[in-house]
Amino acid sequence: MSLPAVPEAYVPRDTSTLSIPQVKRLDFKTEYLFTYTMQLPSNDPPFIIGKTTSGLELIITERGTRVSGTRINGTFIRDGNDYVTLRPDGTSIHEVRCVILTDDGARIKFTYKGKGDFGWPAGYKEVLEGRMPGKVKIRCGPHMETSHPDYLWVNALQCVEVGEVDVVGRYGTFDCYAVV
Template sequence: MEKEKNLVLDSGLKTRHLCTAEFEVGGGLFTVGASPFGEQRVGYITGGRFFGPRLNGKILAGGGNWSRAGKMADGRHVGTFDARTMWQTDDGAMIYLIYQGRSALSDDVRADFANPASPDVDPARYYLRIAPVFETSDPAYDWLNAVLAIGVGERTDFGVRHQIYEVL
């Protein structure tokens, strides 16, 4: 059984590890390009899985992440996330998950991400955070409808992995 992880932030905000979510993003990113509103991209979620002390199952294909990219005055590349996906628990419950978030990375990290021959990039070198919310009609998971969560992400060879924490 996965050991429960708790984190106390300076503000006294408490969290409890909810699950790890591994999103598979097949086919890469579709890019609209740099419009007057920023560089718009879409990543298609092709599957995945989630697992934790109270929540386990698969991430269904068909969701996506609509992201924008830009550059800050200090030179870092920043991005926004607007993702929607469906999860199915091991016991058959359907959960709708949406999240928004932010990323920030330097030129060298961005170059490493773009290079297929580059080794895994240490997540300590970049910032990737999300704020997921859940919706379900299943009575066994009704508690999720009242949860606000935060997630810390890392890029993987299959897409992205998020450690998701329930804000208590």
């Protein structure tokens, strides 16, 4: 099936007639904030919600998450839940909301949405057949919020996170960086 023609109103403009200044690429750096390591409980396998129009929906429970870093140290309160949409191409969307309780008593809301890789192209089919991959790489963009006076600086951050879940070893580890 071919796509319909693009309506005239949506055809890109001839940019040669625009007055756009010459700009240079904007540089940025990252600042390492912390690493967190979580345990996947052996007695709590992923809860499969089922197939939806977006893909296979499941919830992965995380326990015993420790946060250690240069500026933030603590634990996640209670269990964390990773709401995962596993798409037919083997990629995944992850949505997580949790709270970091710092060692000095601050409460920091920590949320992220990101993408993972369950294995292309067979990951989706294998999970449907009850087989999880050995490892899942996850990349995401966390946000943090707090009212604690010692941590107000986190409210202005946009972060990036690089992680990997070792399904066989039943743990995950993630490095969190601020974009500065």
